[in-house]
Amino acid sequence: MVKTAGQSLSLKEVLRTSVGVMGENSRGLTEKVVLSKCRLYTVKRFWKVIVRKSEFGRRVERLAQVCNKCDYLVPITAYLYAKRIKLVVLDFYPMGSLADLLSGGRRQTALNWNERLRIIDSITRAVAFIHGQSPPTEKSMKMNVHGNIKSSNIMINNDLTARLSDYEFVQLADCIEDSESKERSRTTNNIYSEDLSQKSDVFNLESIKEGDSTFFEFHAKGKERKQAFKVLEIALASTNTLPETRPSIEQILLKLSKLFNTSK
Known part of the structure; x- marks a missing residue:
């Protein structure tokens, strides 16, 4: 194991201390492990x-x-490259x-x-950085593209601010898809963009709001309802099929900052 932030770990320690699989996709496996001083970590294989x-x-x-220079990105602690x-x-x-x-899996x-607006603001700042x-x-x-922005890569702090995970992991590993997963992606309404570009980052960031119907499933009226519609308008503009017509992340951040200030 090679140090990246003062942490030196052995392969045996990582494998032996796994306490559960958190998720799996075509790029790899995500596990929860208990390492030094009984501290929990996430391992991406x-x-x-x-x-x-x-x-x-x-x-x-x-990476x-x-x-480590941004409060809105998930820190990388260490890595391993074995056979x-x-x-x-x-x-x-x-x-x-x-x-x-x-999905209601972590909070009643x-x-x-x-x-929701606080989470949006955090992740927009992460992408802008x-x-x-x-x-x-x-x-x-x-270095100036994330490449894989989706709701499962947006990690939530206890104060409900957020950090973006998996920065540039698309430039470390490829996806492995079987025929069943390829067919499922083809037949479902999947609006995720796989292009490695800033305009695709903007598309994927805003498609979280537009494409995930649960993001707007909450009771709101008055000022909050107007703000939600404005956020949806930004999302619609950012997911235009023509990349050149999508706003930059700086333009999005400016609009959201105004909304965030009015919500206080």
Whole structure:
């Protein structure tokens, strides 16, 4: 195990201390583990890494540096590149993801509008920080694009602010899809964009609100209802089929900042 933030772990320790699978997708497996000082961490195991060992390490180290500079990105603690297992260790969030909250899996009461707006604001700031990275490219790796924004990668803090996870993981590992999952993606109404670009980041960020009907399932009236419609308008503009017509993340952040200030 290579250190990234003062943490040195062995493969045996990571595998032995797993306490449960949190999720699985075509890119890998997410587990909860208990490591040093009984602290919980999240481990992301990749099925198909697309770079060699030295390049994998260089990329993760660089991503960790960027994440540690932003309060809205999930910190990377450590990583491992072994013959059969490649993984990244991240901070653990007991509240789970936005997908968990919207499905009712981690909280008995539904999120109110101000809480939803706080989460939107946090993640928009995370994307703005990523898009502002300079230089935009470092040794064939795009630094100013996230590449995989979705509700399951939005982790929730106890105060209901949020952090964005899996920054640039699409440039570490490929997806592995079987024929069944490919057919399911083809036949379902999936509006997720896989292009590695800032305009696709904007599309995927806003499609969380537009495409996930549960995001707007809450009781609201008066000012909150007007704010919700304005957020939906931003989402509709950002998911236009023509990328060049979508607003930049800075434009979105400016509009949301005005809404966020009026909600206080």
